[in-house]
Amino acid sequence: MANRFVLNETSYHGAGAIAEIATETLGRGFQKAFVCSDPDLVKFGVTKKVLDVLDEAKIAYELYSNIKPNPTVENVKTGVEAFKASGADYIVAIGGGSSMDTAKAIGIIIKNPEFADVVSLEGVAPTKNKCVPIFAVPTTAGTAAEVTINYVITDAEKNRKMVCVDPKDIPVVAFVDPEMMASMPKGLTAATGMDALTHAIEGYITAGAWELSDMFHLKAIEIISRSLRAAVENTPEGRADMALGQYVAGMGFSNVGLGIVHSMAHPLGALYDTPHGVANAIILPTGMEYNAPVSGEKYREIARAMGVEGVDDMTQEEYRKAAIDAVKKLSADVGIPADLKDIVKKEDIPFLAQSAYDDACRPGNPRETSVEEITKLYESLL
Template identity: 80%
Template sequence: MVNRFILNETSYHGSGAINSIADEAKIRGFKKAFVCSGPDLIKFGVTKNVLDVLDKNGLTYEVFSDIKPNPTIQNVQNGVEAFKLSGADYIIAIGGGSPMDTAKAIGIIIKNPEFADVRSLEGVADTKNKAVPIIAIPTTAGTAAETTINYVITDSEKNRKMVCVDPHDIPIIAIIDPDMMSSMPKGLTAATGMDALTHAIEGYITAGAWELSDMFHLKAIEIISRSLRSAVDNTQEGRAGMALGQYVAGMGFSNVGLGIVHSMAHPLGALYDTPHGIANAIILPTVMEYNAEATGDKYKYIAQAMGVKGTENMTVEEYRKAAIDAVKKLSEDIKIPKDLKEIVKKEDIPFLAQSAYDDACRPGNPKETSVADITKLYESLI
């Protein structure tokens, strides 16, 4: 069996890393940036931190902010037209997963115009050309979109999220600057942090996992588990830890896939606009219980990475429970809701279950599943 691993060409880490944007743009001969960022990031001055770097270095740019929290096909198509009119030759994506996902889709379509309908990008699209060069700067510590080959676009007409997987979309440069994440409110820090933990745990137990991806995922679980509580309290150490932990998780799962936590979370975002991290955090312990029998001894190492002591003396049942309990305790400590009662309508469950089963993340689940199984999992959470 041959395993493939794809990472950014270059990444910068640490406080002040955004200043490296100018050097990279000049070295690579870029002329004008198409800056993708969300309206709130512009409103609250987060985007300005990057624009100030560009202004200081005499680098021209145009800003595109027609991006929803769960970006739609129309957002992407509007962005493609704006890019064509801008005269830009590279993209700077600033934000959480939404601006970066939008930037990836724009970049792919500009270089592969036969996919302009956007829907044809779902799954593993047969694109021929690399996307427009992207410099990605996360403002949340969760999605790791700056280092993945995945992006998610919402099909509003069908109330579903399209998971797109394409090695041609990975940003050439990732700028991981914890200062860009310091303005995140507690709730968003908690939600995106649990998204990162879900990436690490699902990536570790997914069907495609192997030694190299395991290395990244276990380290990510360790870093996130020790950093998330203090990041929610907005400490510098916690922010820095989460900035690194979520990136390390992304390096792993981007290459091996995820599972049904994500496939169940995606329809919640599409139908109810539920924040992705919140959906993942609520679903994760329940799916861990469901998957436990198909994970060998991996829950022992998850528990150890999360700081559980004495796992070497535990039975299989004990260390599996310990890993799940550690996830539940972390969620509780950072005020994540315990169930989907305030989100899911019972009459929607058949649609949600079928959507989750059809989702691109579902085949990576370590345990074979069915629409009926997923239906029961949703029902257990309301």
């Protein structure tokens, strides 16, 4: 069986990368941008940095900001109608996963109107046409949505997140500019950074992992581990490293899948609006403990990438514990809670466990699981 790898056509990295939006727009002959960005980014002037680039180059645009932190089916439908009315021919998505996920869903439906109900996009939908061209500008160092073929939309009627996987939705150009991330508060920096680490670790041990993806994931673990603390303190070096590390993680996991940590985190976002990165960070050590028996020697390399010394002299049990302890330490150092007791209601666990089992990320987990075992994992985190 052949292994497929899908990446952006082009990506720009480093301070000032957003200036190239004008270059790419004019070079590709685009006429008008549909700018997707969330209300807070608009309010605090982050979106304006990109709008200034468009204004200076005299590029027409229309701003759409009806986007929630966990975008809903209704957000997407409203966005589709707004795009149709705008006369735009490409999308500029500015923000974290929410803005980019909304943009991807809008772009897919515009070119594949038979999926206008949105819910039919869940899983691997049989779309025929590439989505509206997307330029992606991340403002968080975590989701890597600018380089992935995934997007997540909340079905508010059923209190569940729909994971959609479609190579036709990947942004054509990514502009990974750490200066766009400098205004992130500490809590959001920590949460999105731990989301990126979860991508790298789950992607490294997922059932679909192979040598090319392993290369990206191990490097991402190394970069994130050395830079997240500094990024939380808002140093330019930390921001730049995290911008790169989360992107590298995205290059890998987008192509090989994730696992039980993400499948357990998604229902928390749908039911309680828990920030995705926080949910992942809390669950990650428990997920690693659960998957350790089927991980072979991979936890030794995770520990090594996270800066643990002497791993070659450790037993398998020791280096597995060292890898998990390094994750716990990093999570604690950046202020992530250690458990779910302030988030999860015990009576909701049956619903959460079934939702996690049904989630599109669960089949990628390297260890076979069940609703009953997932129930125990949730209970252990209370």
